[in-house]
Amino acid sequence: xxxxxxxxxxxxxxxxxxxxxxxxxxxxxxxxxxxxxxxxxxxxxxxxxxxxxxxxxxxxxxxxxxxxxxxxxxxxxxxxxxxxxxxxxxxxxxxxxxxxxxxxxxxxxxxxxxxxxxxxxxxxxxxxxxxxxxxxxxxxxxxxxxxxxxxxxxxxxxxxxxxxxxxxxxxxxxxxxxxxxxxxxxxxxxxxxxxxxxxxxxxxxxxxxxxxxxxxxxxxxxxxxxxxxxxxxxxxxxxxxxxxxxxxxxxxxxxxxxxxxxxxxxxxxxxxxxxxxxxxxxxxxxxxxxxxxxxxxxxxxxxxxxxxxxxxxxxxxxxxxxxxxxxxxxxxxxxxxxxxxxxxxxxxxxxxxxxxxxxxxxxxxxxxxxxxxxxxxxxxxxxxxxx
Amino acid sequence: xxxxxxxxxxxxxxxxxxxxxxxxxxxxxxxxxxxxxxxxxxxxxxxxxxxxxxxxxxxxxxxxxxxxxxxxxxxxxxxxxxxxxxxxxxxxxxxxxxxxxxxxxxxxxxxxxxxxxxxxxxxxxxxxxxxxxxxxxxxxxxxxxxxxxxxxxxxxxxxxxxxxxxxxxxxxxxxxxxxxxxxxxxxxxxxxxxxxxxxxxxxxxxxxxxxxxxxxxxxxxxxxxxxxxxxxxxxxxxxxxxxxxxxxxxxxxxxxxxxxxxxxxxxxxxxxxxxxxxxxxxxxxxxxxxxxxxxxxxxxxxxxxxxxxxxxxxxxxxxxxxxxxxxxxxxxxxxxxxxxxxxxxxxxxxxxxxxxxxxxxxxxxxxxxxxxxxxxxxxxxxxxxxxxxxxxxxxxxxxxxxxxxxxxxxxxxxxxxxxxxxxxxxxxxxxxxxxxxxxxxxxxxxxxxxxxxxxxxxxxxxxxxxxxxxxxxxxxxxxxxxxxxxxxxxxxxxxxxxxxxxxxxxxxxxxxxxxxxxxxxxxxxxxxxxxxxxxxxxxxxxxxxxxxxxxxxxxxxxxxxxxxxxxxxxxxxxxxx
Numbered sequence: 001x002x003x004x005x006x007x008x009x010x011x012x013x014x015x016x017x018x019x020x021x022x023x024x025x026x027x028x029x030x031x032x033x034x035x036x037x038x039x040x041x042x043x044x045x046x047x048x049x050x051x052x053x054x055x056x057x058x059x060x061x062x063x064x065x066x067x068x069x070x071x072x073x074x075x076x077x078x079x080x081x082x083x084x085x086x087x088x089x090x091x092x093x094x095x096x097x098x099x100x101x102x103x104x105x106x107x108x109x110x111x112x113x114x115x116x117x118x119x120x121x122x123x124x125x126x127x128x129x130x131x132x133x134x135x136x137x138x139x140x141x142x143x144x145x146x147x148x149x150x151x152x153x154x155x156x157x158x159x160x161x162x163x164x165x166x167x168x169x170x171x172x173x174x175x176x177x178x179x180x181x182x183x184x185x186x187x188x189x190x191x192x193x194x195x196x197x198x199x200x201x202x203x204x205x206x207x208x209x210x211x212x213x214x215x216x217x218x219x220x221x222x223x224x225x226x227x228x229x230x231x232x233x234x235x236x237x238x239x240x241x242x243x244x245x246x247x248x249x250x251x252x253x254x255x256x257x258x259x260x261x262x263x264x265x266x267x268x269x270x271x272x273x274x275x276x277x278x279x280x281x282x283x284x285x286x287x288x289x290x291x292x293x294x295x296x297x298x299x300x301x302x303x304x305x306x307x308x309x310x311x312x313x314x315x316x317x318x319x320x321x322x323x324x325x326x327x328x329x330x331x332x333x334x335x336x337x338x339x340x341x342x343x344x345x346x347x348x349x350x351x352x353x354x355x356x357x358x359x360x361x362x363x364x365x366x367x368x369x370x371x372x373x374x375x376x377x378x379x380x381x382x383x384x385x386x387x
Numbered sequence: 388x389x390x391x392x393x394x395x396x397x398x399x400x401x402x403x404x405x406x407x408x409x410x411x412x413x414x415x416x417x418x419x420x421x422x423x424x425x426x427x428x429x430x431x432x433x434x435x436x437x438x439x440x441x442x443x444x445x446x447x448x449x450x451x452x453x454x455x456x457x458x459x460x461x462x463x464x465x466x467x468x469x470x471x472x473x474x475x476x477x478x479x480x481x482x483x484x485x486x487x488x489x490x491x492x493x494x495x496x497x498x499x500x501x502x503x504x505x506x507x508x509x510x511x512x513x514x515x516x517x518x519x520x521x522x523x524x525x526x527x528x529x530x531x532x533x534x535x536x537x538x539x540x541x542x543x544x545x546x547x548x549x550x551x552x553x554x555x556x557x558x559x560x561x562x563x564x565x566x567x568x569x570x571x572x573x574x575x576x577x578x579x580x581x582x583x584x585x586x587x588x589x590x591x592x593x594x595x596x597x598x599x600x601x602x603x604x605x606x607x608x609x610x611x612x613x614x615x616x617x618x619x620x621x622x623x624x625x626x627x628x629x630x631x632x633x634x635x636x637x638x639x640x641x642x643x644x645x646x647x648x649x650x651x652x653x654x655x656x657x658x659x660x661x662x663x664x665x666x667x668x669x670x671x672x673x674x675x676x677x678x679x680x681x682x683x684x685x686x687x688x689x690x691x692x693x694x695x696x697x698x699x700x701x702x703x704x705x706x707x708x709x710x711x712x713x714x715x716x717x718x719x720x721x722x723x724x725x726x727x728x729x730x731x732x733x734x735x736x737x738x739x740x741x742x743x744x745x746x747x748x749x750x751x752x753x754x755x756x757x758x759x760x761x762x763x764x765x766x767x768x769x770x771x772x773x774x775x776x777x778x779x780x781x782x783x784x785x786x787x788x789x790x791x792x793x794x795x796x797x798x799x800x801x802x803x804x805x806x807x808x809x810x811x812x813x814x815x816x817x818x819x820x821x822x823x824x825x826x827x828x829x830x831x832x833x834x835x836x837x838x839x840x841x842x843x844x845x846x847x848x849x850x851x852x853x854x855x856x857x858x859x860x861x862x863x864x865x866x867x868x869x870x871x872x873x874x875x876x877x878x879x880x881x882x883x884x885x886x887x888x889x890x891x892x893x894x895x896x897x898x899x900x901x902x903x904x905x906x907x908x909x910x911x912x913x914x915x916x917x918x919x920x921x922x923x924x925x926x927x928x929x930x931x932x933x934x935x936x937x938x939x940x941x942x943x944x945x946x947x948x949x950x951x952x953x954x955x956x957x958x959x960x961x962x963x964x
Contacts, residue, residue, distance in 0.1 A: 035790070035833060278786035281741060282849070285778055286800040287770045300790045 040304055043381040050377020056370035064180040068137040071173035072151045072159060075336045077135065079158070079168035084354045085118050087163040087171075090128065100128040102152075102159055126157045163356035165344055174336050175360050181337040183367070185245070186317030189252035189259065190310060196256075197263030198306065204264065205271025206294060212268070219261040231255070235329040244332040251330070252317070263309060270302045304382035311375035315368040322364050338364050395464060396572055396605040397423040397446065402459035402473075404438075404445055415441045415454065417629040423573065423605040428596070430616045430637075431609045432652070433626035434868040435839075439609045442626070443575050446607070447486050448477040465489055465572050488518040491566030491604075493595075495578040497558035501550035507534075507561050508546030514568040533564040537594060556587035563595060567602070574599060574606045580615065584726035584895065589939035589953055592619055611868065613656040614941030617641060618948050625649045637945040655870040656943045659898035662922060665880050666720070670905060678752060679714035680889055681738070681776075681857060686711040686747035688733055707733045709913035710747070715857065720883070720890040722904030722921060724897060726936070730913040731893045735859045738891070739778055740769060751776070754856070774804065777850040781862035783842035787834040793820070793845060794830040800852045819848040822885075823878060840871035844878065851882065859891045864899055876903050897940045901925040909933045 034042070044050060063070055088102040104124035110117050134155050136146040152159045162172040204215040234254055238247050274280060275298065283297045318338075324330030325339025326346070333340055341360040345351055351358065404416040416438045423429050431439040444450050446461060461472040463485070475482045486492070494500040502510060511533060512526040521529060527546070534542035537560040550558060559579060566574060576595060580588035596619050599606045610616060616623055616637065623640040625633045625648065633646040644650045691704030708730040715721050725731040736742045738749050740761060749761040751772060764772055780786035787796055798816045801807045807815050817827035823844040834842060843863065850858055860879070864872040876899065883890065894900050900907055901921055908918045909932070917930040928934050938953035 035792070039835075278780045278782055279788040282778070282780065282786055283788075283799065285739065285741070285773050286849070287773055287803045288799070292803070297788055301788075 037304075040381045044377055047377035047380060049373045050380075053370040053373030053377065056366065057374055060179060060367050060370070061183060063176055064183045066139070067176050067180045068139050069145070069147065070149050071170075071176040072134065072148055072161070073170045073173040074135045074137065075169070075174050075177035076334060077169060077173075079164070082118070082158050082160065082164050082168040083166055084350075085158065085160045085164040085168065086120070086354070087356050088120065088160055090161060094125065100130070100150075101125040102128055102161070105158060126159060127153045128159060129153045162359050163354060165354070165357060166350065171341075171356055171359055174341055175338070175363055177336045178338045178341050178360060179363065181245070181331070181335060182318055182321055182339070182364075183314075185248060185331075185337070186252050186314070186321060188249065189256035190313045190317060192253060192256040193259040193263055193313065194306070194310060196260035198267055200260065201264035201267030202271055202294065205268035206275060206290075206298075208272070215264070216268075219264060222258045222261050225258065227255070227258070230258075231324060232329050244335045248321075248331045248335075251324075255320075259313075263306075263313075266305070266309060267302070270305065271298060274298050274301055302382075305379070308375055308378035308382045311371060311378055315371040315375075318364065318368055318371075394424045394426075395422050396425055397607075398460075398462045398464070399442075399446075400460045400462070402442070402445065402461060403457045404441060404450065404454055405457050406451075406454050415629055416445070418459070419626075419629075419631050420459075421624050421631065421634060423607060425572075425605050426600065426603045427621040428599065428606040428608055428619055429622045429624065430620035431607065431624050431626055432611065432613065432616050434611055434652075434870065436628075437626040438629040439626045440577055443577055443607055443609050446472065446573075446575060447490055447492060448472060448475065448482050449486075449492075450477075463489070463573075484518075487514060487571075488569045489571050490573045490575060491569070491571035493559070493562050493566050493574070493576040493579045495581050497555060497562050497582065498550075500562055501558055503550050506547050506549055507553065511546075511561070511565050511568055514565055518569045529568070530564075533568055534561075536567070536598065537561070537564045539564075555583055556591060559583060559587075559591050560594065563591075563598070567598065570602070572604060574604045575609075576606065577609045578611070579608070581610070581612075585897070586726065586935060586939040588615075589941070592941075595619070612941065613641075613652060613869070613943045617943045617945040618941045620945070625652065641943070641945050651870060653943070655873050658873050659869075659876075659902045660943065661901065663876070663880060663902050665877070665884075666903070666905070669880070669884055677717075680717045680752050681715040681891075682748075682750040682752075683711055683713050683734075683738065684748045684750065686734065686737055686749065687745050688730075688737055688742060689745045692745070706913050708737060708744075711908075711910075711913075711915050713908050713915060713918060715889055715891060717856075717889055718883075718887060719906065720892055720904040722900035722907040723891065723893045723910060724895065724900050724907060724936075725910035726895060728912075729910040731895075731910045732861055734910070735778070735861045735891065735893050738859060739773065739776065740764075774800075774853045775855055776857040776859065777853065777855040779843075779846050779850050779858060779860040779863045782866055783839050783846055784834075784866075786846055787842055789834050792831050792833055793837075796834070797845060797848045797852060800849065804853065806853070815852070816848075819852055822851065822882065823848045839867055840875065843867060843871075843875055847875075847878065847882070851886070854886070855888065857889045857891065859893070861893045862895070863892070865894065865896060872899065873902070879903070897925060897937060909936065 082105070085105060088105075091101050091103075092098065094101055102125075103120045103122055104126050105118045106121040106124075107116050108119050109115070128150060129152075130150055131147055132151040132153060133146050134148040134151045136144065138144050160170055160172075162170070162175065164170060165174070200215050204212045231251060234251050235247070238250055242250070280293060280297055283293050288296070321330055321337060322339035322342065325332075325337055326342050328343065331337045331340050333343075338360040342358075342364075345357040345361070399419060399421050402416055402419045403414070406413040406415050419438075419442055421429065431442060433439045441450060441454065445454075445456060450456075456473050459473065463470045463472055470481070470485070472482070472485070475485075501507070505513075508527060508530050511530040512523070515521045515526045515529050516523070519526075519529075530546055531542045534546060539545050539557060539560055545553075550561070553561065563579075574595075579595065580591050583591060592615065595606070595608075598604075608615075608619060620637040623633075623635060623637050624631045625640065625646065627648050633640065633644065633649045635645075640649060641653065644653060686708055687706065687710055688708040689704045689706050692702070711730075711734055713721065713723075723731045723734060733742065737744045738761065744762055747762070750758050751761050752758050753775075759768070759772075761769075761772060791799075794813065794816050795802075797819055798807075798812050801812055801815060813830070816830055820827045820830065825841065825844055825848070829836075834845070837845065843866075846863075858879075863879075864875050867875060879890065880903070882888065890903075892900060892904055904921045906919065907921045907924045908915045909924065909928075909930070910916070911932050917924065917928060917933045919929075924933060925937060928937055935953065942948065
């Protein structure tokens with residue numbers, strides 16, 4: 001009974017629970033060679049809702065990237081003839097087989113209110129095609145084109161799949177253009193928050209003592225400033241000569257100078273937890289420099305957490321954009337964003353007669369939920385060595 | 388073995404339990420059968436992951452949701468009735484009535500099983516109020532009586548105290564009192580002394596044993612320590628990988644083991660009962676040494692010093708290490724033993740200056756013969772010192788960065804000091820892995836692919852990477868199972884023989900120190916109370932504290948129970964607080 005080379009714990013489960021099934025042979029070899037990111041990916045894949053959220057988020061950003069191509073019309077194109085036109089249904093089959101078309105509108109006078117109303121006319125068909133020529137545009141301001149994913153074959157005819165607003169503008173096109181602004185304008189803010197958060201949080205957590213004390217007091221001071229009045233003040237203080245997008249951009253940048261505090265606290269906590277871990281002490285005894293310890297040993301241990309917290313910061317930024325634009329102190333027309341579009345839905349009368357004006361709200365809800373699910377999944381998967 | 392059927396309190400028949408996760412099934416318990424008798428102690432012994440705790444918990448239906456009893460029955464015979472526990476709803480009323488009232492449970496971790504929000508008295512009152520329906524006054528009277536039974540001094544006063552005002556041993560006494568509150572027929576103790584110091588362990592085991600005998604309870608004691616088994620068991624079931632491989636009386640198990648695994652466990656335990664023969668041979672071959680490689684003089688570390696205004700009214704804080712002196716000679720293994728809080732780990736950290744000493748000197752003799760004081764080294768000098776004096780950590784899981792491959796971990800010191808790069812680095816790492824008994828092809832794996840023992844080998848490989856002269860091993864084997872423990876010790880001796888190292892071996896485990904070390908320094912409350920030859924310290928110590936410590940170590944021989952006839956060390960009044 002030689003005890004050597006008979007490591008009994010070998011067969012018992014001394015591995016962290018990563019949800020990876022213990023299949024013999026090939027799979028276990030991959031498991032043993034799997035690094036942090038691969039383990040996290042395996043764990044993430046088990047979180048079905050997060051995967052679905054991730055797909056939705058990717059789709060939304062795809063829409064934002066190709067807004068000009070995907071939108072049937074220009075965001076600003078208006079038509080006095082079709083104010084508050086209701087959504088049309090897209091039909092896929094006509095008498096001769098597959099063929100896209102929508103029904104045209106006819107106007108009727110409501111017998112009670114004597115108001116003019118649009119009614120779908122089932123008799124008339126407007127043929128619709130894919131990759132049709134329409135209004136010319138420049139993709140990303142560079143590539144000139146006039147091909148749209150979907151549109152009426154005759155550009156003069158009306159097609160309002162999500163209805164029209166009070167100026168006869170196509171809601172679908174406006175929501176698509178709004179996606180671009182809403183999904184990107186705060187990214188700079190998040191990026192800045194991230195930079196300050198990691199830098200100051202890292203310093204605070206690693207060095208501790210007086211440095212930590214000063215940074216934490218600064219954070220507390222910043223957190224004590226009420227945000228909504230600050231926003232309103234800033235909106236009033238910014239020179240009116242700037243374009244609305246520039247104004248909003250400036251506000252998000254200024255706000256991110258406050259927004260880093262939350263992230264900084266998280267990072268500080270992680271640093272404090274990790275800096276006294278045995279493996280960090282081991283690295284120090286190995287002779288690693290302070291910078292080497294931070295970059296090679298500590299930072300990788302929460303890189304995944306940072307990704308997760310960024311994912312959770314984006315919905316906050318979308319919601320604040322929406323809220324502020326809705327209040328009239330964020331973005332302003334003619335910029336198209338989800339919040340600006342929802343401004344249209346502020347009064348009861350227009351909501352009662354044209355409920356499709358609330359569609360941008362649904363876009364907000366779906367996107368925010370998808371990002372939150374994704375963020376939750378990422379956070380759970382972020383540290384494959386926990387549990 | 389022929390006992391009246393009436394004496395059998397619990398019969399476990401062919402019990403199997405599976406843990407199901409999403410896609411895999413772990414058979415935690417496989418076809419386990421045993422009986423527990425009134426007034427007798429059954430020990431379930433096995434190494435980590437053997438399924439002993441799960442078996443015990445299934446008696447109370449306390450297994451996690453994921454665990455499912457697939458087969459077998461657990462029959463409880465009390466008050467002339469028999470109940471099949473497996474048939475009961477784990478959340479139902481009947482099971483809740485059984486828990487606490489008929490079956491008492493003592494956990495391993497006395498810290499986490501008591502609430503810090505309620506006084507100790509209130510927590511015990513609750514048990515008797517719930518199960519026995521006592522009113523407040525009667526419950527408190529019973530609580531005080533119970534606290535007296537578990538030998539807590541001044542029970543009337545202590546009942547109003549909170550768990551954080553109790554020491555580890557006292558907390559475990561409270562847990563015992565709670566488990567006994569309703570006069571259970573069965574007592575389950577799940578590693579009740581593993582978290583405790585050896586002297587406290589002796590007291591607690593002593594207490595449990597006496598209470599069990601006087602009350603005629605059946606006890607199921609779960610442990611990994613063969614010494615504890617020998618001291619308290621009547622019958623023993625040896626578990627391995629979810630199965631009971633051998634069942635017998637304690638004498639049979641220790642003196643006529645049949646299963647090879649039982650023999651292996653015993654060998655591993657008995658091996659640590661005396662000094663390594665290898666070491667004796669090595670020692671004999673070694674020339675008598677010249678000057679010490681490391682001398683520690685008056686090393687002191689105080690925490691919480693408060694400096695007064697202009698140096699007036701300065702108060703000294705807690706002395707974790709208090710004027711420690713010792714020498715380490717080349718090629719020697721020096722053990723530092725002591726109980727938790729004795730300052731032994733801090734000594735190791737002070738030598739390496741992971742913590743800054745408050746006072747004292749650590750003199751290190753370089754290969755050239757010049758002597759330097761570690762406490763005054765500059766940063767680059769300290770880096771050089773750290774190459775020659777290395778540390779092996781206690782926890783093989785926390786000390787390896789889970790995000791780096793084995794090659795990166797073991798090769799990191801080489802990389803940092805630019806000793807090797809690329810292919811050369813790879814070759815050097817392969818050589819180190821072979822040296823510690825691992826396959827070099829495992830180089831690109833991550834630490835999670837390794838077991839505890841293998842990880843500790845990786846930690847050793849990392850310590851050896853820079854050709855050190857001295858290695859400080861801080862509880863390097865205490866997180867490991869007993870069979871692996873001796874493998875790692877043999878590995879260290881092997882490495883020492885080949886590379887001519889000196890070790891400072893810090894441990895609370897007397898048997899490990901006895902096996903591995905030549906000389907031992909015994910620490911108590913920050914001071915070294917006795918230094919001497921390892922064999923002498925372990926068999927015939929001079930100091931009262933050392934005597935108490937040594938005699939509290941359980942002896943793995945049921946015919947020679949040592950612990951229950953131990954020396955007791957009564958602290959001087961000055962050191963009580």
